[in-house]
Amino acid sequence: MTTICVGVSHRQAPTALRERLAVPAALLPDRLRQLRELPGVREAMILSTCNRLEIFASADSREIAGDIQRTLDPAAAPLAACRFDEDALRHLFRITASLESMVLGEAQILGQVKEAAAQARQAGTLGPELQRLVERASTAAKRVRTETEIARGAVSLSSVAADLARKLLGDLADRAVLLIGAGEMAQLAARELRAQGVKELLVANRGLARAEELAREVDGLAVSLADLPALLVRADVVICSTGAEEYLVTRELVDQAVKARRYRPLFLVDLSLPRNVEPSANELENVYLYDLDDLERVAAQNRGQRQSQVGRAEEIVEEELRALLAQAHERHAVPVLARLRAHAEAVACAEAEKTIAALRGLDERQQRSVRAMANAIVNKLLHAPTARLRAEAGSGPLADAATALFGFDEAQGAIGGRHDRETLASHG
Amino acid sequence: METLLVHLALLAYAAGAAAFLTWLVRPDPRWAGAGRGLLFAGLVLHVASFASNIGVAGLGLGADSWKGGQLFSLLAALIVAGYLFLDRRGLAPIAGVVVAPLTLAVMVPAHLVATSEHAVVQPLWTSGALFVHVAAATLGTAVLALAFGLSALYLASERQAKSRRPGRLFARLTSLESIDRAGYRLAVWGFIFLSVAIGTGSLVSKAATGAVLPIAPKEGFALLAWALLAAMIQARLVAGWRGRRIAILVVVGFVLVAFVYVGLLSASPSLRGALALAIGVWP
Numbered sequence: 196m197t198t199i200c201v202g203v204s205h206r207q208a209p210t211a212l213r214e215r216l217a218v219p220a221a222l223l224p225d226r227l228r229q230l231r232e233l234p235g236v237r238e239a240m241i242l243s244t245c246n247r248l249e250i251f252a253s254a255d256s257r258e259i260a261g262d263i264q265r266t267l268d269p270a271a272a273p274l275a276a277c278r279f280d281e282d283a284l285r286h287l288f289r290i291t292a293s294l295e296s297m298v299l300g301e302a303q304i305l306g307q308v309k310e311a312a313a314q315a316r317q318a319g320t321l322g323p324e325l326q327r328l329v330e331r332a333s334t335a336a337k338r339v340r341t342e343t344e345i346a347r348g349a350v351s352l353s354s355v356a357a358d359l360a361r362k363l364l365g366d367l368a369d370r371a372v373l374l375i376g377a378g379e380m381a382q383l384a385a386r387e388l389r390a391q392g393v394k395e396l397l398v399a400n401r402g403l404a405r406a407e408e409l410a411r412e413v414d415g416l417a418v419s420l421a422d423l424p425a426l427l428v429r430a431d432v433v434i435c436s437t438g439a440e441e442y443l444v445t446r447e448l449v450d451q452a453v454k455a456r457r458y459r460p461l462f463l464v465d466l467s468l469p470r471n472v473e474p475s476a477n478e479l480e481n482v483y484l485y486d487l488d489d490l491e492r493v494a495a496q497n498r499g500q501r502q503s504q505v506g507r508a509e510e511i512v513e514e515e516l517r518a519l520l521a522q523a524h525e526r527h528a529v530p531v532l533a534r535l536r537a538h539a540e541a542v543a544c545a546e547a548e549k550t551i552a553a554l555r556g557l558d559e560r561q562q563r564s565v566r567a568m569a570n571a572i573v574n575k576l577l578h579a580p581t582a583r584l585r586a587e588a589g590s591g592p593l594a595d596a597a598t599a600l601f602g603f604d605e606a607q608g609a610i611g612g613r614h615d616r617e618t619l620a621s622h623g
Numbered sequence: 624m625e626t627l628l629v630h631l632a633l634l635a636y637a638a639g640a641a642a643f644l645t646w647l648v649r650p651d652p653r654w655a656g657a658g659r660g661l662l663f664a665g666l667v668l669h670v671a672s673f674a675s676n677i678g679v680a681g682l683g684l685g686a687d688s689w690k691g692g693q694l695f696s697l698l699a700a701l702i703v704a705g706y707l708f709l710d711r712r713g714l715a716p717i718a719g720v721v722v723a724p725l726t727l728a729v730m731v732p733a734h735l736v737a738t739s740e741h742a743v744v745q746p747l748w749t750s751g752a753l754f755v756h757v758a759a760a761t762l763g764t765a766v767l768a769l770a771f772g773l774s775a776l777y778l779a780s781e782r783q784a785k786s787r788r789p790g791r792l793f794a795r796l797t798s799l800e801s802i803d804r805a806g807y808r809l810a811v812w813g814f815i816f817l818s819v820a821i822g823t824g825s826l827v828s829k830a831a832t833g834a835v836l837p838i839a840p841k842e843g844f845a846l847l848a849w850a851l852l853a854a855m856i857q858a859r860l861v862a863g864w865r866g867r868r869i870a871i872l873v874v875v876g877f878v879l880v881a882f883v884y885v886g887l888l889s890a891s892p893s894l895r896g897a898l899a900l901a902i903g904v905w906p
Contacts, residue, residue: 341652344649347650347794348794359784359789361798362784362789362798362799363784363798363799363800364799364800365797365798365799365800366798457862457863457865458864458865459863460799460800460865460866477785477787480867480868481865481866481867483784485787489787492787492788493787493789496788496789
């Protein structure tokens with residue numbers, strides 16, 4: 196059994212090609228079933244996001260990767276990367292931990308991987324192998340998020356502004372935001388703040404008609420720019436993004452507003468070029484002014500911070516990967532151990548019965564003693580081999596040696612469970 | 624036994640401070656959890672040391688001598704208890720970064736620096752006013768110490784926000800606003816306790832020396848701190864001051880209260896009796 200990953204991501208394919216590769220949710224069950232029907236494929240899962248298409252499969256041999264690759268768009272197939280076994284597992288772990296994401300540390304990918312597994316389960320193509328992989332990959336991703344700073348700090352300008360507002364003002368539920376101008380980034384920031392639950396979103400523009408149009412777009416309330424002094428008292432966050440050549444929000448205006456606000460903090464975000472808020476307003480008490488450069492600096496700082504966590508995140512991924520592989524090896528070792536024990540117990544049992552029959556006249560207690568002695572000998576003899584086989588986790592020479600020494604491979608072909616033990620017992 | 628328990632408590636506080644500082648650098652929530660757990664363990668050991676000594680010396684009333692270190696030890700325990708209480712009510716772990724080292728700063732001199740023994744005047748051995756005075760003064764100082772910690776945290780974080788280059792401290796903060804609010808509320812409680820302490824202190828002073836308000840640096844600092852905190856509350860309520868100005872006033876207020884303790888440790892024997900309660904709970 197081998198694990199295969201065939202995938203194309205933003206690293207190999209341009210957006211136009213990735214668009215063609217993306218599998219719509221409605222078509223996913225059919226695609227999964229097609230994969231499952233390929234000869235030798237036992238399990239399959241498709242992860243389709245705007246940045247990648249990755250097909251994970253549990254199959255009988257590596258050659259099947261070629262068949263999977265041929266199911267892709269002909270333009271994408273040559274670009275697809277094929278990974279096998281440990282490499283494939285590592286790739287899934289890295290994807291889930293957002294180490295392969297376009298924006299390092301982004302939060303959505305973990306949910307997307309879980310969703311891909313849920314859809315495969317629904318389509319009946321997710322089996323125990325891939326299920327275990329996804330569970331362990333999720334564990335690794337959660338550890339990466341909690342034990343490192345890879346997901347900390349906003350990295351887009353609009354989310355940096357929203358993040359700063361929360362840090363400065365606390366709960367935004369009772370806060371009002373004033374949006375001055377129609378800049379795209381200002382709208383993004385306003386939407387982000389709205390999503391965080393701000394009570395009131397005021398939209399001001401030179402023309403009231405444009406303000407009303409904007410207000411509808413961002414679910415806000417249109418106000419007149421002529422009321423700016425009063426609006427600065429009412430709003431706790433002011434996002435400025437106009438094409439004005441002069442300062443719209445002057446230091447004097449802010450100074451008056453701060454006093455009227457009774458020193459409640461005011462967060463000014465100036466996304467305009469040239470700037471619309473007089474820079475010296477930042478010197479006023481309880482006023483925090485950030486312009487484009489400041490936001491970009493914070494975003495770059497956060498990106499750098501995330502990047503610096505990659506090493507630790509990779510260590511966690513490797514730890515979890517090693518643990519998964521060790522578990523897999525141990526699961527592999529269990530059949531050998533089971534057969535060994537069943538064989539030894541069958542021999543001991545047969546010899547004990549033979550002895551009881553030969554001695555004749557033993558009462559029940561004496562018979563029990565003879566059987567217990569035979570069992571005790573088996574346990575003592577098998578203690579060290581069992582421990583060593585477990586430690587070796589079934590992947591090394593000891594498991595093969597035990598199989599060859601006791602003739603398990605001749606006794607039955609496949610790795611067995613109850614059937615194997617029964618067969619061995621009958622041999623004994 | 625008491626000494627061993629205090630030793631262990633000190634170690635737990637130190638480990639707690641280390642855990643919080645590690646969390647500042649590596650924000651794994653488990654570090655903050657470990658910090659809280661260690662502070663709690665230290666507090667339990669600390670209280671156990673007090674309890675084991677109460678069995679010997681009673682509640683302090685009736686004690687005839689005391690050591691300065693004992694007071695600091697009690698203060699440290701109250702600061703930790705106050706922090707843990709606030710933590711359960713949603714104070715961010717970032718406060719632990721300030722409070723845990725502050726506890727150590729209070730506890731280490733109490734524990735490691737030898738302090739001389741002072742006599743308590745006989746008329747104060749069974750004074751009820753003394754009990755209230757000591758309780759209010761100690762609680763007030765502990766609460767003000769917490770307010771001081773939060774205000775210092777506010778000032779450092781606000782500086783980072785103003786510089787537009789937010790650092791680790793700012794990154795770990797829940798919000799500047801919540802720190803401002805919590806620091807102010809604690810300062811108000813500190814002011815209330817301080818008022819009670821000054822009122823009952825004058826009764827204790829009258830019993831011990833005959834003077835309701837003796838002219839001495841200690842009393843001067845206490846009154847100055849009280850006036851400053853009163854002005855701070857007035858400014859907040861009437862003029863709406865908040866943030867940096869309030870934080871600076873709280874920091875200065877606490878420093879003045881700290882001077883009271885310096886004055887206390889070198890004061891005349893008569894007023895040292897005001898700390899008799901603390902004596903009974905020190906090994």
